[in-house]
Amino acid sequence: MDITEVLKLADELVFTQTGNHLDYLQEAILQGTLEGETYAKIAEETYASEGHVRDVGSELWKLLSKGLGKEVSKANFKAILEKANFYNYSSAIGRDYVTVNNVHLCSEARRSPPHPPQPQATQTQLHLDLSNAPEIFNFYGRTEELATLDRAIVGDRCRLVALLGFGGMGKTTLALRLVEQVKNQFEYVIYRSLRFYSDLGAIAANLLQIFSPDTEIPDRLETQLSQLLTHLRQSRCLIILDDLQIPFNSGKLAGGNGAIYEEYRLFFKTIAEVTHQSCIVAIADEKPLAITTLEKQNYPVRSLVLQGLGDAAKSILQDQNLSDSETWDSLINLYHGNPLWLEITATSIRELCGGRVGDFLTYKTPVLWEPLQAQLDQKFQRLTLPEKKAIAQLSTATEPVILMHLLQLTQLSAAEFFKVMQSLDRRLFVEIQEREGVTQFFLNPVLREYAKSWGLD
Template sequence: MELQEILRFADEVVFSKTGKHLDDLQQAILRDTFQGKKYAKIAQDRNCSEGYVRSSACELWKILSEVLGENVTKTNVQSILERAKVYNFSPTIGSDNITVNNVNICPEKVRSHSPTQQPQQTPTETHIDLGDAPEIFSFYDRTTELATLENWIICDRTRLIALLGISGIGKTTLSLQLIEQIKTNFDYIIYRSLRFSPTLNATLTNLLQIFPHEADIPQHIETQISQVLNYLRQHRCLIIFDDLQMLFASGQLAGQYKTGYEDYQLFFKLIAEVNHHSCLLLNTWEKPREIAKLEKSNNYVRTFVLGSLGLAAKEILKERNLSDEDTWETLIDIYQGNPLWLELTASTIEDIFAGSVSDFLQCDAPILDESLQAQLDQQFQRLTQQEILVMTQLAKEGKPVALPDILKIVELSVSDLVNAMRSLGMRLLVEGKEEEKTTFFSLNTVIKEYVKSRYMR
């Protein structure tokens, strides 16, 4: 069958589902896939990232699968399209009915693949409302992180993602960059920081004002939730709630909502369980408990732990007046590739060490700048007494220790210790490494120095 003929047919199929024709990239993916080209090569030819091509391809296979009622992949797409064309498959816009040899049928397979409700309207352009999001002036690397998140959101249609990371690691920056990368896939993109702990009622009222509405915004939380879910079904939306940790109580184990905020749990659960094609991304220092529970049984819920920026952090250091570039890697290692910690430390090196990184490293690093300490104070103020006790013991240890050894040195019951360790893990304050079926726990250099200076001197 002629390539052009199959492409035209694929275009009809996609149009029947999305109301949009194949874009340039989708056409290239189909054409090149038929010729056996790998995603990496397609990306290279088109001067874009492999992750981008991969997620566009996944999205395309998904649309084709849903309309044709078969699991379309890179390897079978050509034969499935050819077969469907030969059997005179005729996609009908917004309908599950297909025509084979002019007989109208509605196969179960196709029906079970289609979402319960089709978007009622397709806005022509993406509505972007970033609220009070900070402006990003420079952005380095995070290529794999962006590709993974893009894949999860666009291709796997993950509905609820927790972007977990210690303060300053770059969650806000990464999520705003992600918007830039994937915005054309959405009808609505909304960013809201929860730093002032808005109630769910306030948050949903705010969200509902963004979508087109004729009547007044409902007052009742149940009606608000159901209206928001309706919008998430009708439109493809990406909603980012930043600083989710502000909804969690201080002085309690990680991820417990403050009194009056518990209904967020139900909202997140519904986002995960109700059928829609939108995504809610939650940026947080602490892993929400319901996410930990939901992700065990629900494929649409995932956690992404954001770690070191790695050597790309050198670019941040280059923006400063620093010397001794050959020592920067050590500096990045000590400060865990945390962009904010490195920015704050770079200021100290500029101000006190005339920009000499090696002079700074000669001192007993890590030196914790006052503002870095203040950053960590905010996180440590949330810990329970038991967690502080564990942290001070771990700070004394020269090497990683296993749970039974910690039990010998802290005056805690096994249950209290296990709960404290789990909670510290959810806050990313303790590192655990598995060796020969035993987990060994330790603190990174900055956290260890902080605990020593705040609690042990």
């Protein structure tokens, strides 16, 4: 008996009655029960109170009893499945039966389906479309991040997950590695980069074409999105929308402005609020306000901000056959663990310093190689003048600067200063830390170097 199949069956029975999918705790209760665990043990594993787990369990057994048309409890759940020799069922939402040992068990509410059910339960086929995706050659580390995303998408069935991080931090690479890990949980897995689409309508039309190639695409965005939602409800889809920052306006504070942003804001709101069984992973190099707001409102929405690659970045240096491994930690810190920056630097150290990291580090400051400079030119262009002023002030400090001190240095009004710092935080330009009840800001060495060379007073 396969636990995934059991969870799918239970999910369908619960969904039919409540319109909601199994949540993380309900799944843990089913899994724990099949593994012979007590409520106390399940509570311990899920960090919930035993009383809460019992209450959720009791509700769940009621729903399953109703769905299967027989009394189900924690004590007999496993025995019922074994007796029925459960092996298959129709997984498509909207069908009116599940097949247990070739016997169709109708849910209570659907005892009389309008059309006779198909006799064969079909195995769902994976539609994998990564046509916009770059090829991934190496993948190092990120074990914790993968586990976090897996938990959000598969375990907690989040409808919207934001994967964020400064340019080059490895968002696209991680998302594509994640696809390998979770693709079997989905009927459709689609990757699209927004750099290839003019607006949300173009993306929606492209997705509709994949879901129903023979159907005419409606003109109105509202109709397109409503049809898209129907597909997200009918099939379990993982849709990765990369480079989300591209459609948003530049030259204004981060967070969102303009009509295009408003379209996306409403789209994400709908994805988070409306019941469906799919997940959209939105990738951006800024924190999109539209998503972070939804996360705070307790919708099934998560965000993960990628930090440096840490120790795993050593494999990137190893790939370039660099030497002086005892100095590699300093090099990784200097380039903030950013895999793209480290790749560029490692290649240059190999070419210019014979691969000796120690020689390169005698210069102490990070060198902004041409491709890195080009990336930063593009990112700094997006900043507003007050943001640039704040960055220029921060760049003079090698230690974190406390909030009050930075406020004085920037000579902005307090109201404007707070908005500017919030925007820089959303753009992932500044690091903010709380130390002994004091807020401190600092720039990583690469951004500091860029801002210094920029000479803004």
